[in-house]
């Protein structure tokens with residue numbers, strides 16, 4: 001998978017810069033679109049009527065962090081986590097989008113499009129870029145809003161536009177096909193903000209090739225796909241497990257779960273469950289035969305470690321966790337520590353690690 005490096009939290013100058021650049025164009029109730037937890041909370045608290053502000057997030061872990069920041073600031077702003085911004089409750093005169101440096105380009109385009117539909121007529125979108133004289137946003141904003149303003153006080157980082165008229169909702173999405181071994185090819189829909197957009201990830205392919213070769217997902221197998229993204233891995237395993245098998249998909253990103261549900265139905269999976277969780281601690285089902293994981297690299301392996309440690313008690317005796325990584329030196333010992341032993345296969349430039357729960361040891 002592509003490396004995602006978490007940026008350091010930006011300095012907290014954004015509300016001041018936005019207020020200086022946008023002035024009386026900032027009106028309540030305010031919608032704050034994504035942004036780092038601190039940025040989002042500071043922006044939501046920047047107007048007097050901050051209890052009317054709503055922060056939108058795609059990921060429940062990020063949303064929780066925004067709530068914590070709001071609490072610290074003594075703000076009563078709301079936080080909503082939904083697959084689509086345009087489904088948020090409210091009718092906003094102003095939306096502020098603090099776009100993150102190095103964030104996914106397609107998600108930025110999607111957010112510009114979706115913000116249009118949550119603004120009331122003549123409502124304003126204010127974009128804060130991390131780059132002075134940003135070259136990306138003005139062109140993209142013009143496609144949706146026609147005119148873009150870059151006030152001098154914004155240091156070339158603040159842009160605003162106004163909603164005029166109406167336009168149809170346009171969903172940004174891409175379909176891809178993937179197959180493992182000589183199995184039939186499956187079709188998946190993907191959307192910005194969900195891993196992996198527009199393609200089957202090579203790491204995921206390496207993982208599923210090893211799982212298929214081991215014939216570990218057989219009819220009746222109970223599978224947990226942790227950090228499921230758009231659902232590819234669990235859906236492959238669900239096919240091999242057949243109607244007597246069962247797949248549970250978990251992700252902290254609610255758009256990922258919406259995509260997974262769509263793809264599970266698209267590919268005829270009947271026995272599956274979806275759970276939004278960032279801690280794996282609300283799983284009411286246990287007794288999995290296989291756990292599949294392609295963890296993100298950010299947060300210094302903390303998420304990989306969470307997946308490894310939390311999945312162990314969810315497995316049956318003889319059950320296995322399969323995890324794909326490019327960092328086996330860090331994750332191999334962790335897996336061996338939890339399972340007693342880590343086994344390894346190299347594939348497509350990735351390392352697939354697995355640990356087995358010893359029988360009679362549960």
Ligand SMILES: C[S@@+](CC[C@H](N)C(=O)[O-])C[C@H]1O[C@@H](n2cnc3c(N)ncnc32)[C@H](O)[C@@H]1O
Pocket residue numbers: 001061194195196201203204226227228229230231232233250251252253256277278279280293294295296303306
């Ligand atoms: C590298 S992607 C893998 C997606 C998919 N399994 C694949 O192989 O293409 C990692 C996934 O883990 C999810 N994730 C990150 N932190 C998480 C957490 N604490 N709990 C649950 N899911 C998490 C992300 O939202 C993302 O969908």
